[in-house]
Amino acid sequence: MKAILSAEAETQIQFHHLDPMDIVWHGNHSDFFELARVELMDMINYGYPEMKASGYGWPVIELKVRYARPMRWRMKIIVRADLVEWENRLKIKFTIRDAATGDKLCSGHTVQVAVDTTTGEMQWEAPAILREKLEPFL
Amino acid sequence: MKAILSAEAETQIQFHHLDPMDIVWHGNHSDFFELARVELMDMINYGYPEMKASGYGWPVIELKVRYARPMRWRMKIIVRADLVEWENRLKIKFTIRDAATGDKLCSGHTVQVAVDTTTGEMQWEAPAILREKLEPFL
Amino acid sequence: MKAILSAEAETQIQFHHLDPMDIVWHGNHSDFFELARVELMDMINYGYPEMKASGYGWPVIELKVRYARPMRWRMKIIVRADLVEWENRLKIKFTIRDAATGDKLCSGHTVQVAVDTTTGEMQWEAPAILREKLEPFL
Amino acid sequence: MKAILSAEAETQIQFHHLDPMDIVWHGNHSDFFELARVELMDMINYGYPEMKASGYGWPVIELKVRYARPMRWRMKIIVRADLVEWENRLKIKFTIRDAATGDKLCSGHTVQVAVDTTTGEMQWEAPAILREKLEPFL
Numbered sequence: 001m002k003a004i005l006s007a008e009a010e011t012q013i014q015f016h017h018l019d020p021m022d023i024v025w026h027g028n029h030s031d032f033f034e035l036a037r038v039e040l041m042d043m044i045n046y047g048y049p050e051m052k053a054s055g056y057g058w059p060v061i062e063l064k065v066r067y068a069r070p071m072r073w074r075m076k077i078i079v080r081a082d083l084v085e086w087e088n089r090l091k092i093k094f095t096i097r098d099a100a101t102g103d104k105l106c107s108g109h110t111v112q113v114a115v116d117t118t119t120g121e122m123q124w125e126a127p128a129i130l131r132e133k134l135e136p137f138l
Numbered sequence: 139m140k141a142i143l144s145a146e147a148e149t150q151i152q153f154h155h156l157d158p159m160d161i162v163w164h165g166n167h168s169d170f171f172e173l174a175r176v177e178l179m180d181m182i183n184y185g186y187p188e189m190k191a192s193g194y195g196w197p198v199i200e201l202k203v204r205y206a207r208p209m210r211w212r213m214k215i216i217v218r219a220d221l222v223e224w225e226n227r228l229k230i231k232f233t234i235r236d237a238a239t240g241d242k243l244c245s246g247h248t249v250q251v252a253v254d255t256t257t258g259e260m261q262w263e264a265p266a267i268l269r270e271k272l273e274p275f276l
Numbered sequence: 277m278k279a280i281l282s283a284e285a286e287t288q289i290q291f292h293h294l295d296p297m298d299i300v301w302h303g304n305h306s307d308f309f310e311l312a313r314v315e316l317m318d319m320i321n322y323g324y325p326e327m328k329a330s331g332y333g334w335p336v337i338e339l340k341v342r343y344a345r346p347m348r349w350r351m352k353i354i355v356r357a358d359l360v361e362w363e364n365r366l367k368i369k370f371t372i373r374d375a376a377t378g379d380k381l382c383s384g385h386t387v388q389v390a391v392d393t394t395t396g397e398m399q400w401e402a403p404a405i406l407r408e409k410l411e412p413f414l
Numbered sequence: 415m416k417a418i419l420s421a422e423a424e425t426q427i428q429f430h431h432l433d434p435m436d437i438v439w440h441g442n443h444s445d446f447f448e449l450a451r452v453e454l455m456d457m458i459n460y461g462y463p464e465m466k467a468s469g470y471g472w473p474v475i476e477l478k479v480r481y482a483r484p485m486r487w488r489m490k491i492i493v494r495a496d497l498v499e500w501e502n503r504l505k506i507k508f509t510i511r512d513a514a515t516g517d518k519l520c521s522g523h524t525v526q527v528a529v530d531t532t533t534g535e536m537q538w539e540a541p542a543i544l545r546e547k548l549e550p551f552l
Binding site for chain 2: 434435437440441442443444445448462471473474475476477478479480481484524
């Protein structure tokens with residue numbers, strides 16, 4: 001699937017990310033994905049405050065992570081987010097690479113849906129506000 | 139300082155609490171403290187929803203932790219919370235023991251102050267609601 | 277896929293699991309999965325110390341989570357782990373339910389592969405030790 | 415106490431650091447301290463691998479945190495570490511400031527002691543290796 005929009009973020013592995021195998025605990029990777037998701041949503045000016053103001057929350061309903069190579073202490077990583085679906089739900093693909101070698105460490109995706117903050121109802125189509133925000137990039 | 143009120147909670151150390159030294163990362167202990175804090179606040183019917191309804195948030199302004207012995211994988215621990223100050227600020231002392239041996243693993247405290255949710259102002263005296271909730275125990 | 281072996285664990289949602297939407301941050305669910313994984317591996321006496329002693333680590337190479345309903349503060353949850361694949365890789369399916377209502381909150385799976393701790397080589401077939409441990413349940 | 419050595423690190427507050435009060439959960443600040451601790455230990459070439467090679471672990475035996483101002487979503491913060499004690503134990507003071515305003519958000523310290531990795535014995539004096547590493551800065 002072709003990405004409509006892409007963003008990147010860089011960070012570094014810390015001691016508290018590691019488990020007793022000296023590698024990043026597999027539950028931490030979604031926090032790394034978040035770094036690039038935030039940059040991506042910034043590009044369309046639809047971050048958490050704007051979501052809230054628009055009357056919608058966007059909870060994650062699906063997460064997939066494939067771990068290609070272990071991440072170790074002090075490794076610098078580049079997290080890339082590609083927006084690949086937006087008409088009904090927001091699907092973002094993620095790739096994490098070793099900043100030094102370019103090796104792929106991890107890939108995955110999240111799917112988010114809009115929930116009306118007042119009624120609590122899940123929206124089967126992405127609300128108009130998302131299309132407006134994305135308009136310049138379509 | 140004599141405790142006005144005490145509560146306990148039990149939990150078990152998991153793999154993701156550990157760091158590469160095979161011991162619980164020192165930043166995780168405040169999450170264990172929380173388990174007993176919640177039980178303590180339950181006793182006076184002043185948990186998070188009741189705090190919110192009362193118009194006050196109670197952020198932690200001080201945390202101290204002393205690590206006596208390392209916590210290891212699958213260790214069962216008992217966390218004890220003792221309410222020791224309440225007139226101006228809420229001070230809770232914590233002790234964590236090995237459930238199997240009774241050995242003290244960790245001690246510490248947190249200090250919380252009331253913040254008016256509307257004005258954002260810190261309260262130099264604990265608001266009346268706290269005294270009311272504590273009345274039966276004084 | 278029929279489960280060869282199943283295990284359950286119970287826990288409770290805490291304040292620090294929540295994000296500003298008042299629901300559990302989607303990155304925390306893999307920590308809940310872990311609670312039941314540990315119980316499952318206990319049943320075949322192949323927990324982390326036994327893995328290490330056997331000369332293999334078992335890193336997670338794939339994680340999938342589907343979030344059906346939000347988890348909220350103090351909700352008691354039951355995490356179920358079903359072992360569904362073991363011949364080449366270890367695949368465990370997870371289901372999280374609301375302990376009070378039985379409602380499904382979340383489902384998912386992890387895939388783990390054996391890695392020889394000495395050579396660092398990934399094993400394309402599960403090592404003999406796993407079959408031995410599973411023998412009584414096949 | 416005068417600092418023998420100082421280091422700084424910069425990071426940014428993310429959504430998963432926040433609790434339902436829209437501020438950073440107080441248990442997360444020790445992870446921020448770690449960012450500057452690592453930079454500090456780098457300056458003397460005594461990071462985790464060098465510690466391990468020297469035959470000593472350096473567990474934290476005391477943590478203190480004072481929370482001056484709440485940290486909010488996307489705030490850029492500067493974490494400063496000052497090494498203030500090293501003869502018997504390693505005491506590092508930490509200060510976190512808002513990168514935009516310079517406001518102090520948080521201060522604290524950790525105390526670490528050397529533990530002989532072979533015998534597991536706590537060292538009442540810092541081992542010779544630490545003095546050697548610090549020599550150029552004394």
